Amino acid sequence: MESLKETTETTLKQHLQELQQHPTPLYVYNLGLLRQTLQAVKQEADKYNYHVHYALKANANTPILNEMRTYGFGADCVSGNEVKAAIENGFAPAEVVFAGVGKSDEEINYALDQDIFSFNCESSHELEVLNELAAAKGKIARIALRINPNVNANTHKYITTGLEENKFGINAWELDSVMTLLQQLPNLKLIGVHFHIGSQITDLSAFKNLCTRVNEFQEWFETRKIELEHINVGGGLGVDYYHPEQNPIPDFEAYFGLFNQFLEVRPGQQVHFELGRSLVAQCGTLVSRVLYIKNGITTNFAILDAGMTELIRPALYQSYHKIENLSSSKAEVRYDVVGPICESSDCFGKAVMLPETSRGDLIAIQTAGAYGEVMASAYNLRTKAKALYL
Numbered sequence: 001m002e003s004l005k006e007t008t009e010t011t012l013k014q015h016l017q018e019l020q021q022h023p024t025p026l027y028v029y030n031l032g033l034l035r036q037t038l039q040a041v042k043q044e045a046d047k048y049n050y051h052v053h054y055a056l057k058a059n060a061n062t063p064i065l066n067e068m069r070t071y072g073f074g075a076d077c078v079s080g081n082e083v084k085a086a087i088e089n090g091f092a093p094a095e096v097v098f099a100g101v102g103k104s105d106e107e108i109n110y111a112l113d114q115d116i117f118s119f120n121c122e123s124s125h126e127l128e129v130l131n132e133l134a135a136a137k138g139k140i141a142r143i144a145l146r147i148n149p150n151v152n153a154n155t156h157k158y159i160t161t162g163l164e165e166n167k168f169g170i171n172a173w174e175l176d177s178v179m180t181l182l183q184q185l186p187n188l189k190l191i192g193v194h195f196h197i198g199s200q201i202t203d204l205s206a207f208k209n210l211c212t213r214v215n216e217f218q219e220w221f222e223t224r225k226i227e228l229e230h231i232n233v234g235g236g237l238g239v240d241y242y243h244p245e246q247n248p249i250p251d252f253e254a255y256f257g258l259f260n261q262f263l264e265v266r267p268g269q270q271v272h273f274e275l276g277r278s279l280v281a282q283c284g285t286l287v288s289r290v291l292y293i294k295n296g297i298t299t300n301f302a303i304l305d306a307g308m309t310e311l312i313r314p315a316l317y318q319s320y321h322k323i324e325n326l327s328s329s330k331a332e333v334r335y336d337v338v339g340p341i342c343e344s345s346d347c348f349g350k351a352v353m354l355p356e357t358s359r360g361d362l363i364a365i366q367t368a369g370a371y372g373e374v375m376a377s378a379y380n381l382r383t384k385a386k387a388l389y390l
């Protein structure tokens, strides 16, 4: 793994002079690491003939999408604009799936016109609306039922999606009535089932529990003589935010191996995955300049030109991102690293040990490739940060 260590730990420092020429805040992507990650995913998924759709919600930048397409991944979309981005960036419609609890008529109509592979449907009401819109176009929409498996992902409660209390998916007790309803909806064709239990899952036993539930649902369908061509088990594999240098690439071998061991697949069935974070998180860094150093009563503040408007994860989920000072190698001092936004939650890290930091230093906030740029906002009328690809 020595060469990987090189790419994550030193790439930014190697490019320091170049970075200094750029306005900040700036998202910097390491395409070399991205390619190594995608190669690893492909190698492990191919072992079992698994097919991966990239979840665009993690990062929908064109150079990133180009890499995904080049490596043969499909596109998992959650809005009409994501479907559009996938198609405009060259994904074949047959490689596009569209999930989401609240698809608007306009979004559905656009996806119907594109003849996408599948709508992952999350309620009876949605099925009725989709059937009506497909009928109006004289089309038959391929659908997968997103089932809520009631499996705990053991992750942050804001990013758990597969519990009964969550808004996502069709609950097990509704399946009978949904199947009865489907028989009355001639413009829908059921091609599979879909599950997704949450994100940033680091305890793989959650996926084992998912497999057990999927196996039970498969039996349920089988006893009713309903054939499922596709089993989509979603995404959710977590990354190591604490040690991006040591673990730049998640353990895809263990992840896919677990599904191979515990998921019972019927002959001819295809297994689909929808990975987002695990593919792109580690290749992205938010680079920012120190604006001011301010000595508070209890702490020193390093005030950056990036804030929660560029990377909202710490403010929203109290999530940890490793912070490095690329410019200084002085003795370490403790700082609260904060942004310029008019919110006290605009803080990237408290009591962070950094080499003594001065105005103008470049600060790297790591593991920001997923759910970073895409979740940026214009709050305080901020300008959107640019992206640089190394």
Ligand SMILES: Cc1ncc(COP(=O)(O)O)c(C=O)c1O
Residues within 6 Å of the ligand: 055, 058, 076, 099, 161, 196, 198, 199, 200, 234, 235, 236, 237, 274, 275, 276, 277, 278
């Ligand atoms: C339905 C669905 N699929 C895929 C993903 C991608 O998840 P992750 O980025 O955790 O792999 C998400 C996000 O949690 C999702 O909601």
Ligand SMILES: N[C@@H](CCCC[NH3+])C(=O)O
Residues within 6 Å of the ligand: 057, 159, 199, 200, 313, 370, 371
């Ligand atoms: N945006 C979240 C994850 C949600 C994933 C989409 N369901 C994060 O930054 O961790």
